[in-house]
């Protein structure tokens with residue numbers, strides 16, 4: 001993974017933050033930082049439960065071999081990581097089994113009904129994921145699909161097909177899973193939802209999709225090693241953390257996360273939760289937004305180029321795409337496209353990227369932070385998520401905010417429960 005901030009149009013020197021970065025780094029590792037009861041993710045790539053990891057691989061293999069459909073029932077941190085990983089690594093139309101369907105992440109009756117119809121006649125497994133066990137969206141979908149599975153297969157077979165990922169000791173879902181005899185996997189106490197993709201939360205669906213989770217964890221471990229030295233000359237995660245603060249000091253309070261692959265749109269959704277929920281507190285924080293290029297250049301490009309100068313971009317690219325295609329020649333050339341004959345479509349995409357960066361930076365004066373990954377494989381994915389975890393924690397702690405709580409999320413829930421008549 002590489003980070004290039006030569007086009008970020010920074011008005012401050014990144015290295016001038018070294019002393020503060022050292023202090024925050026120290027506070028993360030001596031456990032004195034804000035939110036220190038939720039920093040289990042820091043050493044998780046080494047400290048993860050090896051026995052549970054083996055069980056994750058086993059259940060992943062079982063689902064991969066037996067399911068036509070895996071329903072992943074969860075919301076926010078309980079599903080975005082898995083979805084971002086699976087889509088990035090397998091693309092949007094992998095065409096193999098199991099088909100992975102995400103539910104429990106909203107309250108649309110139409111969506112639920114369409115899934116029920118779509119899974120008819122297929123072999124279905126269900127992984128319900130909720131740390132609290134009381135999230136309304138997840139609980140509504142879970143009850144509907146649990147009853148569907150019990151009715152279709154009977155209670156005993158349902159016990160094999162329903163897998164619960166939840167708190168190790170308490171909560172409604174934990175109690176339910178105990179009573180029903182479902183296989184259970186743990187969301188560690190000291191890891192919050194948005195930092196949990198490399199626990200059972202993300203790893204069961206990812207393994208079920210046939211992805212090598214050993215490689216994913218190796219990528220996380222490599223990133224951990226690479227970001228152990230807080231030296232801002234070398235540590236790209238901390239460079240990115242500092243650049244965000246510098247851009248904010250320049251009055252840029254929107255960060256636009258840019259990808260050039262539709263299969264990486266969910267990476268942007270995962271990233272938005274990570275940074276939005278970690279940073280947006282106490283009236284502070286950079287608003288995380290996202291676009292997929294070149295698609296959105298035809299809708300949002302105008303604003304980025306010439307609109308209010310409130311934003312900067314973080315552009316995530318792949319050196320090597322999952323697959324490429326050579327643009328064919330056509331003797332009639334009626335579409336006047338023969339100038340591209342023999343070129344690869346990925347090369348065209350990369351030229352579009354270069355041209356866009358030049359337009360936004362040189363003409364539009366919109367700073368661009370460039371992040372590149374060698375490929376879309378599990379090692380790169382693991383490396384990238386750990387990069388963003390460390391960068392996020394550092395960046396938010398530099399702002400003086402606790403990156404690991406989300407008190408504001410509760411307000412809508414309270415209002416909704418009142419309207420729904422929940423006691």
Ligand code: PA5
Pocket residue numbers: 075076077078129130131132133134135138192193194195277406
């Ligand atoms: O990051 C978070 O903490 C949230 O996004 C939660 O993961 C989300 O609200 C789902 O919560 P739960 O896993 O308790 O159902």
